[in-house]
């Protein structure tokens with residue numbers, strides 16, 4: 001008893017983290033989710049968390065607060081938090097906090113701040129982030145912040161992530177020169193030229209503002225240019241006036257006939273400068289306009305030049321076959337009357353309010369992609385409430401149909417070499433997307449077997465990729481496969497490893513021939529019945545039972561199949577921190593051989609180099625170790 005009292009006295013001592021946290025909690029409202037903040041239990045047992053929302057450092061100090069999705073209101077007492085000496089990361093995202101931004105400058109060693117999706121308002125002090133040299137991530141999106149973008153953000157030399165979209169920030173964007181920084185300023189009231197340090201950012205990150213200059217396609221009306229043009233016009237008029245005077249002098253010496261001729265010449269001279277100048281201006285305009293690459297035909301915009309253009313009317317007249325009605329809308333195969341190759345038209349109704357210009361930019365960018373494992377975009381059509389994407393037709397339909405639908409009793413299923421070729425091609429296509437779209441957290445976002453199409457030689461072609469910037473958030477959450485991942489289901493986050501999870505499920509589907517049934521359900525998925533089943537079979541050491549009976553292998557191929565199975569399971573790792581990133585997954589799959597190899601394959605983390613997570617640091621909140629594996 002005495003010992004217990006001593007212990008309690010110790011943990012309740014004034015300078016302990018416990019007292020500070022309990023005091024901090026008392027300034028919050030609706031704290032039901034924090035019911036286990038018990039003053040008699042230490043928040044951290046070394047790096048193990050005992051209290052909800054606490055992230056513990058290796059030394060048992062409180063490293064982070066992650067109080068997200070808890071319906072919290074009240075005051076965020078930064079004075080008391082500043083006394084937690086180990087605190088480096090705070091998240092109050094997805095709550096109902098209101099009023100001014102908490103004064104984060106009180107914790108100068110902070111590395112990340114997440115305040116998104118609350119009701120914070122008012123301006124953020126210009127010097128709020130001054131001297132916070134360890135700051136890497138600032139997320140304040142979807143609040144009601146107003147005033148200028150604080151200039152002190154530009155001085156954070158290792159800042160990599162700045163999310164300020166969906167607020168009421170106004171004025172010019174200050175210049176950011178950090179090398180690896182990704183920003184999002186969309187849907188504010190910002191104006192003026194996008195500063196030069198941000199010209200390589202995604203143009204969508206500036207949508208919904210009144211900004212101009214690269215990377216957005218709106219050209220800035222330069223007052224300088226206007227001035228130069230004015231001067232040029234005055235100069236031309238001056239020259240013409242002089243010419244006119246000279247002509248008058250000549251006229252006196254020449255016959256009336258000649259005079260008439262000269263008058264005609266002068267008329268031409270007079271017209272030409274203006275004609276040339278307006279033509280040049282138009283050309284300049286066109287060149288700077290990204291959409292110029294898009295060849296117009298009716299109101300279908302072609303992104304490829306190797307195809308005979310057609311119009312919307314031609315599509316309406318074409319013989320059409322419904323291929324299916326996916327989650328976005330219907331998909332048709334159309335054979336045009338001119339005898340051209342068949343195309344596929346997919347109707348999208350659930351796009352976000354993406355503006356025409358942004359839609360053009362995104363589609364034009366996708367249209368420039370060229371990889372043997374990507375289904376090429378041919379053209380698109382934009383209407384406010386409906387968009388069409390037109391692609392090539394894939395001769396052999398989808399992988400899903402070969403695995404689950406087209407399987408007649410006497411028809412052989414896809415053999416092992418074909419399945420391996422397909423999965424290798426899929427990962428190559430994904431690697432290309434990751435390379436081309438480094439600013440997207442979901443370069444694919446909707447990877448599943450019906451979006452893996454097969455050409456006449458059974459080479460895979462990825463379809464429905466990179467749609468997340470244009471699809472409505474609500475619809476994406478309901479239907480896109482990335483949003484069935486454990487990290488989204490339990491932590492409302494997708495990361496650039498979420499496509500790896502989808503790849504893992506696809507691998508298990510290819511090897512087992514079983515359909516991941518949770519994809520059929522609307523809403524959140526979280527677990528895959530397929531992944532759970534594979535895990536249980538493997539645990540019981542019935543691994544041989546896992547493989548699709550219709551998958552004919554070559555001699556000695558079972559060892560490689562097993563390796564792929566383990567790769568699939570590693571990709572399905574729930575803990576994002578421990579899950580491979582795309583580069584590692586691609587490399588492991590590339591190493592697989594069609595026939596059996598010798599090397600033994602052990603576990604996801606056996607090979608330090610190949611298996612370590614890229615760029616993970618303790619402060620990387622999105623991959624925080626506080627993400628407890630919720631798997632039963």
Ligand SMILES: Nc1ncnc2c1ncn2[C@@H]1O[C@H](COP(=O)(O)OP(=O)(O)OP(=O)(O)O)[C@@H](O)[C@H]1O
Nearest residue numbers: 323324325326327328331344392393394397398450
């Ligand atoms: N370019 C194409 N060539 C051949 N078949 C295609 C093509 N595009 C889609 N399909 C097939 O048409 C069917 C309907 O496709 P659709 O994309 O509408 O739905 P889905 O892939 O099942 O679902 P989602 O809309 O979620 O992607 C699917 O079986 C798909 O594999």
